[in-house]
Amino acid sequence: MSYSELDKVLEGLKKPSEPKRSTVNPFASYGKESVASPELGSTQPAKAPPPVSMPVSAPPVTPTQSTRSAPVPGANPFAAASGKVADEDKKAKSNPETCLYDYVSKLELFLSKAGEPMATITHNNIPLNLHIDSQVFKDHLLYHVVMKFKSVPERKVINDAVYLAESLARFSRNKIELYNRMHFDGHKLILDLNRSDGYYVVADGSGWALTQTVNCKFIRFPHSSPLPLPDSNGNVLELLPFLNIENEYDKILVTCWVIAAFITTIPRAILCLNGSAGSAKTTQATMLKGLVDPSLEGGMYIRSREDELALLLNQSAVPFFDNLSSLPKGIENLLCVATTGGGFGKKKLYTDNDVITYSFKKPIIITGINIPYDAQDLMDRTISIELSRISEENRRYESEVMSEFEAAKPRILGGALNVLCGAIRRLPSVKLTHRPRMADFALWISAIAEEIGEKNGFSAAKAQEAMKQAMDRGYGSSIAADKFILGLIDFLDALEGTGLHEVTGTVSQCHQAFSDHVLALDRAADYIPSTPQLFSKILKKYVPVLEVNGWLLKFSDNRKNGRFLTFTKKTHGNTPI
Template sequence: MTPSDIKALRHHKAGTPTAQHSYRSAKGEVVLIANRFDRTGGGKFFLPYTIDSQSWTAPDSRPLYRLPELLASKPDSIVIITEGEKCADALASLGYITTTTFGGASSAHKTDLSPVQGCRVVIWPDNDDPGRKYADQIATALCTGFSTKAHILQIADFPVQIAEFHATNGTDHNSANIDENPVEICAGWDAADAISNGWGVAEIDALIAHALQADEKPVLSNEVAPGRSLADIEVWKTPDGEPYATLRLDGHFEHWPIASAAFKKFLSYQHYQDTGKMLSQSALDDQRRTYEGQALFDGEAHPVFNRIGTLGRTLYVDIGDVSWKAIAINSEGWQVIDHPPARFTRARSMQPLAMPAMSGGDINLLRPFLNTANEADFQMLIAWLIGCFHPKGPYPILILNGEQGSAKSTTARVLRNLIDPANPIARSAPNSEQDLVIAAKHNHVLAFDNLSTIKPMMADAFCRIATGGGFGTRKLHTDSEEMLFSATRPCLLNGIPDLAGRPDLADRAIVVSLPVIAPTDRAFEGEFNKALDAQMPLILAGLLDAVSTALENLATVRLAERPRMADFAKWVSAAEPALGWTQGAFLAAYAANRESGDRMSVEGNPVGLAILKLVQDDGRWSGTMTELKTTLRNRYPLLTDDPYSFPRQENKLSAAIRRIIPPLRRMRVVISFDRSGHSGERTLRIERA
């Protein structure tokens, strides 16, 4: 936004601000505007405006006010932290290095204080209880998080402090403006009030010097118990009511479930560091439950993400490294950022992504590392990768099949490492919905290796988690509480047999059959991995370019036809310009893949294949479900002898037929149900379209 755009900001309810203060990044770019509004009956209030999201909200991670001036100062400079931008600007006009945080005492923990680490810090609070609370929180955060001592000015004693300093140092006190302009230090009195009442450099230097010479211990709130205070631990909850804690560690933010074993171990370790003693188990549980209660009843609600999340019009990807960096992607491009506003949680299995190259990205560099039979299959794998970045889903299920030696597991590993690397990279088949839910809670991509078959119950679960659905189970150690989980996740399955035999699963799947690799063409795993690692930054950069292009074009893409998984099709079509594909190339490849999937789902389904043969032989057929069962069993015994694949009960056979109707319809076989006669007997008619 230009300065004129910022000046022209107008809130839809509050109107035009009476004053504005710009928070800038280290590069000097405006990232946050603090807008002041005056109330009609007196008083004021502030509303934030975030440049990145172009919304009247404040980002979760905020820079210090006047950050470029702070970074340009000498390392041994005295930094004055005030409560409010007006006070900071007033002191800066006298030549002081000043800063503040946006949001006052309640939001000080959301500001990155690392730029003042190691500086000589003086805090000038407002003369009221919120001001003292603000000063205590800032001082505590600097002391415990950055080993930086802060000196809080005691406002009520200002006249005495100034007089004592001049008397002790033998300086001329008679010329001080405070003698000529005595003021009453009332509630709410601040640095801007002092300067407007005639205080100058002499008085302020005296106050700072008096505070620095006091050589007091680091200032901590008397109410803070041993261990980290809420200035360092922000407690909050998810929209589903799960309590979380945000910790500042080594200059970055981490987000931990309060109920996790890791958070309990952290509390125990922190107490030992502070006191040299270990907490008893009961005291540790009490402290954890205290944080949990504060999160549930006082904490703000924020969404939590695993690897990929979206806020506003920006998509964030957790890199997974020790510094908790992330990639921010929007319609204008992408960049690596240090403090993402999206709150990510991490599982122990998560592994870091490759650091993307800042230029020269090319998704086509992935070709030598994927064993595909043709260009259409390569396009389907790239489309699935791009689909995994969709902010909400749905996500097609990628099914890789092929003989032994067709590099199914290697292909799955390469694909997942571009989005959500983990250790292990793939798991064995889940035995229950609960296993699938646990995997989904801790992974963005669900990858399962060497499957022999997919049980009907698990096929239904895969369909729900790919397109969006809820799961519920009894909460542990309770009789009546239910634990609910709702999520949409990309899934990757591989195996030798055709895994898309169930029609509803095939309808949501991209199926790619991998060719066998000749013995003379096989690569040594070490050489393969070394070559892949060298190209991975450029491949990932090309993938991010495509995602940015999808965000840019999504609103303008129009599909002539809307296939199943239409949101996925629209998303990938929006990314085509960055992939070098001609317009409509993806939809053509996707249609061909779905047609192939239809054939495989029918050919792998004894009920569907028997009906297809019946139509091929007779052209059309009509009758009751009992008559159809008898006809099929008599005419095609090899397809219908197995009671597990060809149901014997009419109601179960009817359900199996209804599942196979969509792919048969796309193969120009129409099945319709009707009732006839006075008794309303159900009949069905099968014919070619």
Template structure:
């Protein structure tokens, strides 16, 4: 478009198709062979200890966040890319407090802290990022809340979307947006759960380029993600380990308000809320190098970043970690109870082998013991392992859940492969 426009300005005519293609190839060759190599960013960039938040305004202004504070500048030092779906982010107004967001979050105080923590993490230039999962009954405002959260970080022409059909759709969305929001999920397919885990932590995706036989398209980046739905979406342990699960309260009819009124109030508060988030990111940049965690949980980078941001949010030291541990326990309990094999092993060990000697045997023997203790409906369900190999793979997946309950789980791979399980001491 730029080349066609310049040609029209100089000649008053339209450039031919072949001449346009030749001109583009020449420009590409000059850029590759003689131009400087720059790292491009979408929405959030980074250079020399500074973060840049693209406002997507016509003047290419951005918020520059440093350890000393933040300011809005024109023409930031980093190269920012924009897709056609990206929309302008409100210019932050200094002096905002994160408490202004509280009135729009119909959840507990602990869950509110997790929402704020996720927003602060989403403004970091690299992952891994926790996946924010919004659960709630019909009428709890999940979709509206998802759109609201996105507007604080990465406004879009299509703020919430249906779940992708395959890896290629997911990669295309990630390549054109900083933040992904998937709305009204009714089920979490195993392939989607695995793909979201890879995307949240920054694993690469490779797929064949269209209209080619052997050329690969590589996508390697991490993205903040929001999921919402009525059923539990974190039944798979890998996804649960990376998730912050928020339970939105049902809004009674006598307390329900029109969305246009809520939107007007939120729009008025949005510049100040964004300002408060920028203050928190500045505090994180200032303190992150001095933070020392007593122990490193699964999302240790995220925990360290938010711990460093606590002073910028007005939180007391340790407030976030206490709320995060509560959230992790709730998620772990939910995932455990949703896994039929984990529940069956707990029942088997409690009733038959409660002593410190535990139980040891082959996967085939364990499958026989468990089959005798579950109903026919459970045995015929898709989630129940049909073979010893499937049971062994399942135990590898649920071992963290069992250990969190105090079980000892060991798999010995010698001439005869065995499993040893010891129940927690009472």
């Protein structure tokens, strides 16, 4: 049969007469060899017919008879029945949907400790851990499909792949802790330099080295910036000329704080840089953060929503909040938790019961004209560094200063890592003469100061004294406008002036004596607690402030005749340990 004859047959099929219904079973030849006739309406080119001299086993084509090819053993009979030939069936296996299904199924999928679905991908030979619901992961899937098919798939294809990945991650029962920028296990630091070449720093008591392979997972956020390759011949003291700090003890404390920021296993004190406008608070805070956790964001602002603050804390290894003046109570409480270690849970969506729990233990930097809070628990965790206003003749262009700092950063970072390795070795032999509230932090800065050395003006004793001065300064700032605590200290100092170094009485007696003293000085005083119960409640808040100002306060157990308060003047012998 020639092509012209075939054309006539096809032309005849366009105007079929009313035929008698065929009773031929289209599946009767399943498993037998047959030649497929071209499907009606098909745009595919017809195959060349066999020579006329060869017998054709296929029955004559009628308008009512199936023209679909017989199924081949192992093929999907329903695919054949729907008009898809074997070649089309193979092609269907390489569409974007199937491609993404295969790709996603081969990824390492897991849950973070917070319960967030995560995926590990490889980009430029660097493993990256991404939130599955993030835009970055969606962009990665799109990139994968476009590179393979040279066309952009529908949005639904990407969304379906994301949904599949989330489901596989949730039911993998595989929870893995992710670290942001750094991880310290008590003996060894792993620092993610966040570089495109994939380098990390591994540091322990024997020294530090660069590596491209580590045994834990890090997460990189879009705002994170890379750290330079550290210089092993550097010196951390190159940092000091960039700081607008006059007090020698404060220089010791800030230098030690930067290195202690790498110790993620301990609570680290909040570093509060405060001073008048023009004291370069923001610039210096940016430098200090940039040595450990550089970021494109710079200083952040705290609004009143706790869930927003929790997100900011979670995404920064060293959170930096700039130009704060006051904070709501809930924000103060969350900062306190984030410093000493704790968690914050929030619903992923308001329409379901999924809860994401963030865990924190962060070295936080805050700047402001004054310390922006007076909560005593938070004051116990704050070291206050006062900066003086820079005179006009000493001012420099910020761009010039930052350029010099960036040039020195590899040497400063390398020097800091050298000191850290030595401090890890020294730590077991370091002892504290006095244990403040942040005792672990005090121990580490003592070891760091010892490693920097007395020849450079650093020692464990100086580091501990610097920490005490900075905390006392914070307390003094917090009570400057607090009439109640100022009146109470004046009342106790007046009793000491009469020769009393210890005063004991019931809550009611102490409340009455305090009220009489204050009213004798100021008849219009409006800060006296109205009841003994309220007086007792307020006193608990000020126990640390009283201690800083030389008085110890002890509450007795409840007794039938009332609860007793004992105020004792602090001496070297009764200083709490």
